[in-house]
Amino acid sequence: MEGVDHLAFERNKAQFDVDEMKIVWAGSREDFELSDRISRLVASDPVFRKDDRAALGRKELFKNTLRKAAHAWKRVIELRLSGEFSALEPEAYKLRAFVDQPAFTDLHWGMFVPAIQGQGTDEQQQKWLPLAYRMQIIGCYAQTELGHGSNVQGLETTATFDPKTDEFVIHSPTLTSSKWWPGGLGKVSTHAVVYARLIIDGQDYGVHGFIVQLRSLDDHLPLPGITIGDIGMKFGNAAYNTMDNGVLTFDHVRIPRNQMLMRVSQVTREGKYVHSNVPRQLVYGTMVYVRQKIVADASVALSRAVCIATRYSAVRRQFGSHNGGLETQVIDYKTQQSRLFPLLASAYAFRFVGEWLLWLYTDVTERLKAKDFSTLPEAHACTAGLKSLTTTATADGIEECRKLCGGHGYLCSSGLPELFAVYVPACTYEGDNIVLLLQVARHLVKTVSQLSTGNKPVGTTAYMARLEQLLQYHSDVKKAEDWLKPNVVLEAFEARAARMCVACAQNLSKFSNPEEGFQELAADLVEAAVAHCQLIVVSNVYALSLLHKHLGDFISTGCIDPKQGSLANEQLRNLYSQVRPNAVALVDAYNYTDHYLGSILGRYDGNVYPKLYEEAWKDPLNDSIVPDGFKEYIQPLLKQQLRNARL
Numbered sequence: 352m353e354g355v356d357h358l359a360f361e362r363n364k365a366q367f368d369v370d371e372m373k374i375v376w377a378g379s380r381e382d383f384e385l386s387d388r389i390s391r392l393v394a395s396d397p398v399f400r401k402d403d404r405a406a407l408g409r410k411e412l413f414k415n416t417l418r419k420a421a422h423a424w425k426r427v428i429e430l431r432l433s434g435e436f437s438a439l440e441p442e443a444y445k446l447r448a449f450v451d452q453p454a455f456t457d458l459h460w461g462m463f464v465p466a467i468q469g470q471g472t473d474e475q476q477q478k479w480l481p482l483a484y485r486m487q488i489i490g491c492y493a494q495t496e497l498g499h500g501s502n503v504q505g506l507e508t509t510a511t512f513d514p515k516t517d518e519f520v521i522h523s524p525t526l527t528s529s530k531w532w533p534g535g536l537g538k539v540s541t542h543a544v545v546y547a548r549l550i551i552d553g554q555d556y557g558v559h560g561f562i563v564q565l566r567s568l569d570d571h572l573p574l575p576g577i578t579i580g581d582i583g584m585k586f587g588n589a590a591y592n593t594m595d596n597g598v599l600t601f602d603h604v605r606i607p608r609n610q611m612l613m614r615v616s617q618v619t620r621e622g623k624y625v626h627s628n629v630p631r632q633l634v635y636g637t638m639v640y641v642r643q644k645i646v647a648d649a650s651v652a653l654s655r656a657v658c659i660a661t662r663y664s665a666v667r668r669q670f671g672s673h674n675g676g677l678e679t680q681v682i683d684y685k686t687q688q689s690r691l692f693p694l695l696a697s698a699y700a701f702r703f704v705g706e707w708l709l710w711l712y713t714d715v716t717e718r719l720k721a722k723d724f725s726t727l728p729e730a731h732a733c734t735a736g737l738k739s740l741t742t743t744a745t746a747d748g749i750e751e752c753r754k755l756c757g758g759h760g761y762l763c764s765s766g767l768p769e770l771f772a773v774y775v776p777a778c779t780y781e782g783d784n785i786v787l788l789l790q791v792a793r794h795l796v797k798t799v800s801q802l803s804t805g806n807k808p809v810g811t812t813a814y815m816a817r818l819e820q821l822l823q824y825h826s827d828v829k830k831a832e833d834w835l836k837p838n839v840v841l842e843a844f845e846a847r848a849a850r851m852c853v854a855c856a857q858n859l860s861k862f863s864n865p866e867e868g869f870q871e872l873a874a875d876l877v878e879a880a881v882a883h884c885q886l887i888v889v890s891n892v893y894a895l896s897l898l899h900k901h902l903g904d905f906i907s908t909g910c911i912d913p914k915q916g917s918l919a920n921e922q923l924r925n926l927y928s929q930v931r932p933n934a935v936a937l938v939d940a941y942n943y944t945d946h947y948l949g950s951i952l953g954r955y956d957g958n959v960y961p962k963l964y965e966e967a968w969k970d971p972l973n974d975s976i977v978p979d980g981f982k983e984y985i986q987p988l989l990k991q992q993l994r995n996a997r998l
């Protein structure tokens with residue numbers, strides 16, 4: 352019934368202050384109030400309706416996205432939201448709060464602006480950022496090509512310096528050098544940061560970033576030498592098809608020398624290449640920035656799915672009725688809890704590790720300003736590893752939440768299919784997850800190899816300093832509740848990660864060619880990298896569910912024995928019982944509006960069945976009782992079969 356809270360009985364079970372937890376989840380009271388204000392404004396603004404997307408064709412869907420993005424920008428200005436977030440918070444993520452679907456603004460604010468901020472000189476920032484901030488130009492991040500994405504050093508686009516005209520000539524020498532995938536490129540962006548091989552006097556200096564105008568600011572037509580378009584439909588119906596991922600080729604396009612991003616390296620008027628004594632990897636800085644944002648994003652995406660699945664699991668009843676009484680809520684089944692509650696814990700764990708990663712990123716950014724590069728390897732390993740870990744867990748978690756909702760989870764009106772289709776490319780973009788884990792493995796193996804040189808490991812690898820102790824470690828857990836002690840859990844995870852890493856390093860040492868060994872042992876190295884990244888994220892409930900899931904590692908590395916493993920599982924069940932009365936309150940703390948969730952199963956009021964039934968009739972297929980095509984194709988067949996039967 353309208354207006355009745357069918358989940359009130361669940362909310363009354365909460366054993367904590369939900370309003371306080373809302374502040375914890377948002378990060379601060381100010382952030383809570385601002386996000387609460389925006390989400391309610393968006394929910395009440397008809398321009399931001401989301402329930403029609405499934406029925407729109409690609410062109411209508413895209414046009415609607417442009418309309419939303421423009422309206423969102425106008426609202427950000429009208430509400431004077433600019434600058435209200437922390438200084439580090441570019442406009443992107445305010446707009447994301449309004450538009451809530453992939454759009455060109457993600458790349459303008461999320462990559463084009465950060466690339467200029469991170470790799471542009473002060474003069475270049477003074478020239479280009481005001482244009483970008485006022486959206487007088489719209490930018491994208493054009494790095495990936497048809498032939499290369501993971502291997503950035505394999506990019507083929509060239510930027511050849513012409514000393515006669517003081518210009519770079521940007522060119523696509525091969526089909527595989529076509530820029531391919533950049534979001535916002537296909538139909539909207541006027542400019543791009545283009546990554547190309549810097550060529551001076553025949554010498555190749557590797558990949559650098561260049562600001563290139565793509566389209567006229569008058570008629571939006573591609574400039575001479577530019578061929579540009581959309582790469583076509585992607586996975587899912589609406590999903591990421593609201594984004595114009597594009598293809599771009601250059602036919603000897605000239606740009607002024609001062610449009611090479613020159614904070615890291617410079618080219619003088621005479622054509623001399625100057626590489627200031629900074630790591631060349633700073634050219635990758637934008638990717639590091641977005642990877643840390645993606646970890647925060649993972650907690651948002653996973654919490655949306657968990658919110659839907661938790662509320663629906665409390666509403667859904669199946670079996671268990673005695674003497675005509677109510678059937679059992681599926682959230683009371685231990686199997687449902689063992690699948691759902693670790694995801695609920697993961698959403699919180701990723702939220703908090705995302706805050707820590709933002710601190711790490713901010714710290715390394717400040718250090719770079721002081722030419723202190725000491726924590727750059729740690730920042731790279733942590734952003735790469737946590738981006739990989741959290742996006743894989745979130746993509747798998749959204750799919751698990753769909754399954755936790757049974758058949759109704761497969762309906763678009765559940766919100767889960769769309770959420771999955773929009774989210775899954777996160778395992779690929781900003782770095783394929785396996786490629787990134789191999790980067791972490793390189794960092795770990797290097798750390799182990801340097802232990803003998805007296806190089807004290809710091810940061811997230813500091814536990815490696817206690818290697819001897821960890822290699823002798825065996826858990827002294829005697830009873831289930833011992834697993835509730837944080838240090839007991841932490842030591843088990845440290846020992847597992849250390850032993851898996853040392854085992855890889857020892858096996859690598861058997862190869863005369865280290866690179867050959869690395870390739871041969873890549874699968875083991877990835878597992879060691881995952882163990883290290885999980886150690887970073889570990890928190891009680893999240894940790895024990897991980898320990899149970901990866902019990903084989905813990906037993907095979909000798910950290911714990913089967914009995915201790917079963918005690919951990921027993922403690923896990925006890926924790927599920929403690930979470931159970933608080934489950935609905937824990938997802939209420941995300942403070943998502945029904946509009947933002949876009950899910951009938953996840954409605955705040957739990958009024959699922961009447962709304963599911965009501966929604967079904969809105970489908971265009973129900974516009975007519977007899978569907979188009981029936982009389983044309985099926986009825987003649989039926990009649991013929993009936994005639995045959997009478998003969």
Ligand SMILES: CC(C)(COP(=O)(O)OP(=O)(O)OC[C@H]1O[C@@H](n2cnc3c(N)ncnc32)[C@H](O)[C@@H]1OP(=O)(O)O)[C@@H](O)C(=O)NCCC(=O)NCCSC(=O)/C=C/CCCCCCCCCCCCC(=O)O
Pocket residue numbers: 444447457458461492494495500501502503504534632633635636638639641644645647648727728731779780781782783786790793797
């Ligand atoms: C790293 C590679 C794989 C290899 O690079 P290479 O140059 O070949 O180097 P190596 O030989 O491997 O290593 C040499 C040394 O360099 C070190 N290194 C490598 N990378 C880095 C780095 N980034 N920083 C520092 N150091 C680095 C390495 O460790 C070695 O050191 P050593 O010699 O051993 O000491 C590289 O090729 C690579 O990175 N490949 C991946 C390519 C990639 O990631 N492409 C991405 C393209 S852009 C893209 O995909 C965009 C997608 C759109 C995403 C849209 C997102 C929207 C926003 C989402 C979030 C919004 C949420 C908002 C939430 C909120 O409200 O806040």
Ligand SMILES: Cc1cc2nc3c(=O)[nH]c(=O)nc-3n(C[C@H](O)[C@H](O)[C@H](O)COP(=O)(O)OP(=O)(O)OC[C@H]3O[C@@H](n4cnc5c(N)ncnc54)[C@H](O)[C@@H]3O)c2cc1C
Pocket residue numbers: 458492493494495498499500501502531532533534591596776779780781782783784785786789873
């Ligand atoms: C939705 C979406 C949006 C995107 N937006 C942008 C954008 O805005 N700008 C941009 O520049 N790019 C963008 N990209 C491109 C994206 O960055 C690349 O697709 C990504 O970096 C993966 O590279 P790839 O496609 O070359 O994969 P590949 O590297 O070809 O991966 C294919 C397989 O090879 C494996 N593999 C590759 N190398 C190794 C190795 N050394 N060892 C072991 N296995 C390996 C991978 O694990 C994977 O299984 C986007 C992509 C998507 C899907």
